[in-house]
Amino acid sequence: MYENVEVVKIPKERTGALIGTHGEVRKKIEADLGVELEIDSEGEVTIYSTEEQKDALALWKARDIVKAVGRGFSPEKALKLLSDEHSFETIDITEYASSDKALQRLKGRIIGSSGKSRRYIEELTGTHVSVYGKTVSILGEIEPVQIAKDAIEMLLRGTSHSKMYKFLERHRQDVKRSELRLWK
CATH class of the missing domain: 3.30.1370.10 (K Homology domain, type 1)
Incomplete structure (x- = not known):
């Protein structure tokens, strides 16, 4: 079903920031990149490519956004990684x-x-x-x-x-x- 998968481990205290209030951060990453995020309670994040993937680099961009949130950046700052620049x-x-x-x-x-x-x-x-x-x-x-x-x-x-x-x-x-x- 899924062609490409990335797995990232982040500190579990950062999973709430990655998900966001009512899941809006997670939904934005999924919608903007056409990927699916699976986040477990221990901080393991699995990123799946989907048929809706909009960019060949979407999986890597999602991985970097997840890592940035995990390293303490706010979701707003981490979402700048949606840009190729x-x-x-x-x-x-x-x-x-x-x-x-x-x-x-x-x-x-x-x-x-x-x-x-x-x-x-x-x-x-x-x-x-x-x-x-x-x-x-x-x-x-x-x-x-x-x-x-x-x-x-x-x-x-x-x-x-x-x-x-x-x-x-x-x-x-x-x-x-x-x-x-x-x-x-």
């Missing part, structure tokens, strides 16, 4: 941490004092950043997501915040110059 990246912080204490320290470096570092990354790249569990995830337009990912990985490798901020400032100016060229 948006992407989603997740970095496993444990790849950079040697202990639980190191993991907490690295999460703190990304977030910064009162959320300043995370906010700065978001403002300079136009992306959304979520630090959740043992991961940091980025959602936004394709090129800015890559720039934000590079900046976050700099922090995870121990680069100073000031060097990372300079990196972002340099890239922001490059993005503005390329946008100006498009308008000329």
Whole structure:
């Protein structure tokens, strides 16, 4: 009956956000992409392609939307992934941490004092950043997501915040110059 299937595991406390009030988030994903979602109480989400599938990438888009909600993004932000211009990246912080204490320290470096570092990354790249569990995830337009990912990985490798901020400032100016060229 179903040709293609994707299975994603999300934290069970995020299943309510994925379903939405009266199921509207789930229904929107299913209607917009022509897929079917099966969500169990343990957080396992099975995504089925259907004959109503509207896009060859629908299954992958649905998978990324489910993962984004699972990583702490609001459904409204995650639904931006319906667009071909948006992407989603997740970095496993444990790849950079040697202990639980190191993991907490690295999460703190990304977030910064009162959320300043995370906010700065978001403002300079136009992306959304979520630090959740043992991961940091980025959602936004394709090129800015890559720039934000590079900046976050700099922090995870121990680069100073000031060097990372300079990196972002340099890239922001490059993005503005390329946008100006498009308008000329």
